[in-house]
Amino acid sequence: MKKFQQQVVLITGAASGIGRATALSFAREGGRVVVSDRAEEGGHETVRLIEEAGGEATFLACDVADPAQLQQLVEGTLATYGKLDIAINNAGVGGTFAKTANITPEDYHQTVNINLGGVFFGMQEQLRQMLEQGSGCIVNVASVAGLRGLPNSAVYTATKHAVVGLTKAAAVEYARKNIRINAVCPVFTRSPLFDSLFSIDPSYEEKLKRNIPLGRYGQPEDVAQAILWLCAPDNTFVTGMALPVDGGMMAM
Numbered sequence: 001m002k003k004f005q006q007q008v009v010l011i012t013g014a015a016s017g018i019g020r021a022t023a024l025s026f027a028r029e030g031g032r033v034v035v036s037d038r039a040e041e042g043g044h045e046t047v048r049l050i051e052e053a054g055g056e057a058t059f060l061a062c063d064v065a066d067p068a069q070l071q072q073l074v075e076g077t078l079a080t081y082g083k084l085d086i087a088i089n090n091a092g093v094g095g096t097f098a099k100t101a102n103i104t105p106e107d108y109h110q111t112v113n114i115n116l117g118g119v120f121f122g123m124q125e126q127l128r129q130m131l132e133q134g135s136g137c138i139v140n141v142a143s144v145a146g147l148r149g150l151p152n153s154a155v156y157t158a159t160k161h162a163v164v165g166l167t168k169a170a171a172v173e174y175a176r177k178n179i180r181i182n183a184v185c186p187v188f189t190r191s192p193l194f195d196s197l198f199s200i201d202p203s204y205e206e207k208l209k210r211n212i213p214l215g216r217y218g219q220p221e222d223v224a225q226a227i228l229w230l231c232a233p234d235n236t237f238v239t240g241m242a243l244p245v246d247g248g249m250m251a252m
């Protein structure tokens with residue numbers, strides 16, 4: 001029996017990187033996956049990859065910066081598969097790479113609306129449905145920047161700390177409702193989001209790696225495995241955790 005057989009899994013930001021790897025991993029384990037993203041082409045490609053591997057998935061477009069679309073996303077999930085067992089709030093942006101004094105109000109609002117609003121308003125919709133069902137599991141994708149300061153990324157750092165805070169508060173609130181809520185905190189992980197840093201300064205490639213004890217960057221699959229572990233049906237006592245997936249960085 002596959003681990004997530006017949007479980008309905010909703011993943012935001014699943015057109016690329018960590019979200020796509022997570023969608024493929026859940027589908028391999030029998031999950032019925034709602035692949036969501038504002039990027040439609042990449043979203044359909046994730047569905048194609050899942051189906052090619054013999055899995056089941058549907059694409060639903062959603063811009064997580066818009067709470068109304070997050071409501072429609074849960075409604076669409078129910079219309080497609082009839083329930084929502086697992087939600088992965090993964091969609092996110094890096095924001096402008098700049099010192100704090102140089103960040104514009106536009107960049108501040110865009111980063112906050114996607115990285116924080118997308119998780120907060122997404123969780124509200126998901127929780128309403130999970131409360132009705134009497135069970136559920138949520139994983140929010142934060143960052144090591146949710147646990148420590150990342151220079152030149154103050155707003156990103158603030159939103160990821162906020163995601164860790166939201167995760168802990170909600171986990172305590174809904175623990176007695178059979179709903180577990182955790183976060184993962186990846187270190188630099190090879191994806192379009194992270195690789196864009198190298199176009200700013202190629203020397204980052206070697207410099208940043210020095211801070212990771214395991215001596216390599218994360219792969220999207222490393223983060224996917226941590227997310228699957230947090231959601232596993234036999235993992236019943238872990239909630240409110242912000243799990244570093246960081247090659248040991250937070251141990252230094």
Ligand SMILES: NC(=O)c1ccc[n+]([C@@H]2O[C@H](COP(=O)([O-])OP(=O)(O)OC[C@H]3O[C@@H](n4cnc5c(N)ncnc54)[C@H](O)[C@@H]3O)[C@@H](O)[C@H]2O)c1
Pocket residue numbers: 012013014015016017018019036037038039042062063064065090091092093094114141142143144185186187188189190191192193194
């Ligand atoms: N890659 C890293 O080094 C790293 C490290 C720590 C945390 N993270 C977090 O992991 C998550 C996934 O990032 P990734 O590295 O896979 O990047 P990515 O750019 O490959 O994927 C992010 C996805 O989110 C989607 N997205 C962005 N804004 C959206 C919006 N408003 N509505 C819907 N979808 C939207 C993008 O279209 C994209 O498909 C993000 O929350 C990111 O902050 C990444």
